[in-house]
Amino acid sequence: MTNASLQHSHSHDFLGVDHDHNARRTLWVVALTVVMMIGEIAAGYFTGSMALLADGFHMATHAAALGISAAAYGFARKHAANEAFSFGTGKVGDLGGFASALVLGLVSAGIGVESVMRLFQPTSVQFGTATLIAVVGLIVNIISALLLSAGGHSHGHGHGHDDHHHHEPAHGTDNNLRSAYVHVMADAVTSVLAIAALLAGKFLGWVWLDPLIGLVGAVVIARWAYSLMKDTAAVLLDRTDEQVAQEIRELLQQSEGFDITDLHVWRVGPQARAAIVSVHGDYGRSADDVRAALKSVHEISHLTVEYRLA
Numbered sequence: 629m630t631n632a633s634l635q636h637s638h639s640h641d642f643l644g645v646d647h648d649h650n651a652r653r654t655l656w657v658v659a660l661t662v663v664m665m666i667g668e669i670a671a672g673y674f675t676g677s678m679a680l681l682a683d684g685f686h687m688a689t690h691a692a693a694l695g696i697s698a699a700a701y702g703f704a705r706k707h708a709a710n711e712a713f714s715f716g717t718g719k720v721g722d723l724g725g726f727a728s729a730l731v732l733g734l735v736s737a738g739i740g741v742e743s744v745m746r747l748f749q750p751t752s753v754q755f756g757t758a759t760l761i762a763v764v765g766l767i768v769n770i771i772s773a774l775l776l777s778a779g780g781h782s783h784g785h786g787h788g789h790d791d792h793h794h795h796e797p798a799h800g801t802d803n804n805l806r807s808a809y810v811h812v813m814a815d816a817v818t819s820v821l822a823i824a825a826l827l828a829g830k831f832l833g834w835v836w837l838d839p840l841i842g843l844v845g846a847v848v849i850a851r852w853a854y855s856l857m858k859d860t861a862a863v864l865l866d867r868t869d870e871q872v873a874q875e876i877r878e879l880l881q882q883s884e885g886f887d888i889t890d891l892h893v894w895r896v897g898p899q900a901r902a903a904i905v906s907v908h909g910d911y912g913r914s915a916d917d918v919r920a921a922l923k924s925v926h927e928i929s930h931l932t933v934e935y936r937l938a
Contacts, residue, residue, distance in 0.1 A: 651701035654808050657772040658694045661815075664768040665691050671761040675754035681742075687765070687815055689735045693728040697808045700724030715930065718897025719863060721804025726860040728807035732814065732853035736846045743842035755830035762822045769816035776809045802898040807860075810852050818845045866894040872901055872927050883921045885910035890934075900929035908936050 668684030704720040707713060825841035828834040873893040880886045890906035903925075907918050915933040922931065 651698065651705070653775045654694060654698045654701060654805070657775055657808060657812060658691060658698055660768050660772050661687055661691045661694055661812075664765050668761055668765050671757065675758040675761075684765075685735075685738070689731050693731040693811050694808050696724050696727050696731075697721075697804050700804050715896045715902060718900055719895070721802055721898065722860045722863040722895075724804045725807035725856060726864060728811060729853045729857035729860060732811065732849055732856065735814075736850035736853060739842055739849070740846035743839040743846060746839035746842070747836065755826050759823060759826040759830065762819050762826060766816060766819035766823065769812055769819055772812045773809065773816060776805060776812060807856055810856055814849045814852055817848055821845045863895050869893045869895060869901055869927070872903070872925060875925055876903065876905065876922060879921050879925065880905075880907065880918070883917075885913055886918065886921070889936075893928075896930060899927075901927045902930040902932075903928050904932045904934070906934040906936075911937055 665684060665687035668687055669681065670684075672681030672684045700720050700723065704717040707717050821841040821844060822838075825834075825838040828837045870893075873891055876891060876893065877888060880888055887908040888905065889908055890904070892904040893901055894903075896902045903922075905918060905922070907915075909918070913935075915935040918933045918935060919931060922928065
């Protein structure tokens, strides 16, 4: 005997509680990044600083990646009610985050190659002007980081037919916002390293430090890109949320007469999980009893129960 949970129409809008708030802040950061990008690239060519050029071109790719993040927010909102998406558009942000991670990886490779070339073929640098521009770039990065961090705190929100979802900090990461934040922080680190290299070149004559710092920045960016790619790929591949799955197992074990035969738990939005639970149970009990036993699992926004008599 099977008793499916789909007994009435319900929403598949699994967007994060701060979706629109984060989208607006991301657009502001895109605008700031584009303006600073133009200034740094122009100044880098004028002064001959590799560190400054690296920061400027790094910002150029970040502007594109941040644009991807902004577009992902827009697409997810526009199609949130589109029935063509079986589980909504809550994972579009993770797709945007994965694309941004790829861009970060390419950026780190480009900066690394150019920095190595400059180590063997040094060029003259106008340290004073380059340092001033790098400081301005750092200020823009700090402002952008503050904008994005202010948009990253979620609060309770309900979805679907269970209407009992709330945000759990360990499970509510908006990877689209995170990708934008990582890009901005990578810019900030590159700016700090550029400033250090330029000051050392100006006052100590260490011209070689400029491309060396560019190489260090490339390594830092590559590490961040890998971390972001790993986390977003896990979401896109529907990796099991083991913490929620374990909570489901424990609750059903505490309820006599239930034996789990199959269990799937995966992320469908920044604060939303879907679950399919197959249970063998005693006569006289039903899928509704299973759902009642799992009511306290607040992360679940879409629950399907298959119940068979043992």
